Amino acid sequence: KNEVEQSPQNLTAQEGEFITINCSYSVGISALHWLQQHPGGGIVSLFMLSSGKKKHGRLIATINIQEKHSSLHITASHPRDSAVYICAVREGPDKLIFGTGTRLQVFP
């Protein structure tokens, strides 16, 4: 069993839909990161969470430390949101464990 599990692996949506991507982890962590990997391959850091909830534009990230679960929500999805979304958790000093990513495609 992977230490970081993301679901779903693939997600297709129509423009305007509300999107939820889930991340569950099995190790004790001090922080969780959400990253976005563009179709061209570049990776951008979206959020770093250690508790609660963060919002940036149409993106919302939440984390429940007790349940070892985080969600990334996209409101009013747009085709430009099409990307791979990656969850990563910090287990120990200088060590991130990455999920395999959720591939999102948003169609007009």
Place this chain on the structure above:
Amino acid sequence: NAGVTQTPKFRILKIGQSMTLQCTQDMNHNYMYWYRQDPGMGLKLIYYSVGAGITDKGEVPNGYNVSRSTTEDFPLRLELAAPSQTSVYFCASSIAGTGNYGYTFGSGTRLTVV
């Protein structure tokens, strides 16, 4: 402000050849990392550095070497390239480790070993 710059973007190597992947950051970040990304797998840490003159192994260091002579540069050296090293390589940096600070990633190097 260029962020993290990786070169080259693409490379094809023959088995047994060697090469250096370059990584430079202009944000004065003390931590730098090299990851590889294989299809269907999460990113794996190859090597990392917490500052100039200091490097340490990650999860998958075999077949690679690094150096950190300056804060800005963190090159990754492949000696005796093997097909198993076909992958996409990402360099990243952060201010002070992964726990409380975000990462900045380079655009990646797609390497094929034939």
